[in-house]
Amino acid sequence: MSADSPTQQIENDSLEDRLYTVRYDDPGDSHLDVKVPEVCAECETNDCVKVCPANVWREGEDGVPQIAYENCLECSSCRFACGYDNVVWEYPKTGGGMTFKHG
Template sequence: MSKAAPSVPDTPQPEDASIEDRLYTVKYKDSGESHLGIEVPGICAETCTTYECTNVCPADVWRAEEGGVPTIAYENCLECGSCRFACPHGNVEWEYPTTGNGVSYKHG
C-alpha cells in the first residue's frame, strides 16, 4: 500500500516571485520582545545623515522617521545582521531572539 504524498502549500517560484512573495514564505515566532534596538537614540537624531540601517535591510524592518530615530518592526526580521554592520556609528543593538523564537525558513 503506497503512502499519500504530504500536502505542500503553493510556494512562489524563484524566477517570477517578488521580494514580498519570497518574504511571505518566512515564518517568525514572536517572543513579545524586540531583539533589535538603538543604543543611543541621540546618535541617530543628531549625527546620522545616511541611515544605512534602513537602506541595507532586505525585509524593510528599519524605517526612517521624522526626528531621525528609525522605527523597528522586529517581527519581520530575517536575522541577517546587516543592520549592525551597516551602521557606521555602531549604534545598533542586535541579538538572536530567545530560544525557540525568531525566524524559521520553509525552504533551505
C-alpha cells in the same frame, strides 16, 4: 515563444510575497534597538535602513528609525552597517527566531 524557450520570461514572486513565507517565532519583545536615539537623530546616512533586505528599519519622522523586528531575517547586516555602532542586536529570546520554508 515556446514554453521551453531559454529566453522565456520567468515570473518570480515579489520580494514581499517571498518574505511572507518566512515564519518568525515572535518572543513579543524586539531583539533590535538603537543604543542612543540622539545619535540616530543626527545620523545622515541611515545605513541601517539602506542595508536591511526585509524593510525592518524605516526612517522615522524624528530621525530615529522605526523597527519592525517581526520581519527580521537575522542576517546581521544592520549591526555592521551602522557607522556609529549604534545598533543593539541580540538573538531572539525564543532561540528559534525565523524559519525558511522551501517549495
